[in-house]
Amino acid sequence: MTNHWDNYHRHWKLLEAPLRPTPETVSIFERELDPAEADVLLLGVTPELADLGRTMLAVDGSAAMVRGIWPGDSARRRAIVGNWLNLPLSRASVDAVIGDGCLTVVDSARVRHGLLGELARVLKPGGQAAIRVFAGPESFEDLPGIKAQALAGEIGNFHALKWRMAMACATNDRDRAIKVQAIRDTFDKTFPDRAALAAATGWSMASINTIDVYAGSDTTYCFATLAMLVDEARGWFGEMRVVPSGSYPLAERCPLLVLQSPRNQG
Template sequence: MTEHWDAIRRHWRLLGSPLCPPPEAVAAYERELSLQSVDVVLLGVTPELAGLGRTMLAIDESTAMISGIWPGDTASRKAVIGNWLELPLGDESAGAVIGDGCLSALDSSVARQALLAEIARVLKSDGRAALRAYASPQVPDDLQEVRALTLSGGVATFHELKWRIAMACAGGDPDRAIPVRAILDAFDALFADREALAATTGWEMPVIGTIDVYANSQTVYSFAPAATLVEEASRFFDRVRLAPTGTYGLAERCPLLVLKSPRRR
């Protein structure tokens, strides 16, 4: 798992939306949670989110990600090594918890619910959380239709294509989970000629090549539908809703899961 994130870190500068939150998605966190005067816990070290909150504590299990993409500790923010499922925080100690794509970094409904339970544990009674999700449609896309949409110019970025392929391939699994190696295999089957894909779409070859970090990875992602995420979160929060994050490519599948009123176990 740590090797996977080290590989991601080495290619970070080549990534873009929807994998990384564009400015309009970053603004959605502030719009939904009003974070200016709040002490924020960030799941991961997403650099685009590092400026949010009065203070910020970022938690990531990968030293490579912290050293490679975190913009640096300051008087008001720092990053520490930690496990999201065992957050190094006391009960009811956090004013807000945010994360970008963190639910998809987990491989099952059980793991997602463990994270949601942990967020509920650390949040103050009036605290709130927002997690930008990568949510599959209820009916999975057909891979050939994804290919046709791409070649007709209907896919904005290569990273959007990766997620469309991943969501389509994960559709047959109960947890909507998929080994990342299977995303690469499906891509190669659809687009055997990468130079032709680059010529058709205008995407640069090094950007297309970022998918090769999946080749030797044991990591499994999940892409649960939005309705499933709401249902899972409602077991731990009394107030759960989805909020839009913008108009960038695939934004309709990247809502904020907004969580308030944590339930106490």
């Protein structure tokens, strides 16, 4: 088994929203955080977000992702390989934290809790975090219904379909976890004829075949509900708000969770 992140960067240009932030979403990050004069921590190396902040430190667990998609270091931004659960930053050292899907690419509610705690630790009092989440629905969808909608042309793109299938098959507990290998297996069982799916939807085979990056991966994703995520964040942060992140396919399940660090922390 492998960590699929070492190959994920090769598919980056084929990915679309909701997996990547749109220009509209980037502008919403900017509006909510007003990061122009902020020292920013970015979780991951999402290139669309690399220009936010007065300074930016991006931390990613995969050296291949840093090499493959980071647009390059400069006088005011740099990317390093590191562990989100043990950030190489001192307490109360950044003005803002930005994350795109970071609460999904962890394997349990326990790890989400640890990650939120690290963000609370490194944020300055009064600082803010803006995390775009991939929130599973409160009620699980059924795969036949998702398949019918896809073949009827009612799902915006392949990546929205993939996320809906993943959310439908996640565990029914606080983890809401699923192995990415299982996402691919479920897709192949539901749509054994990829050419027929492409013909029905107009999606390219190249886009559909990005599912194969999950083959042989031992990575787990989590699709907690928005209510779960808000409840978990309450343990670490003061005020919080849920902000729509745009108008792309599945955007209704991908809001920004904007978290305010208590001014009297510590």
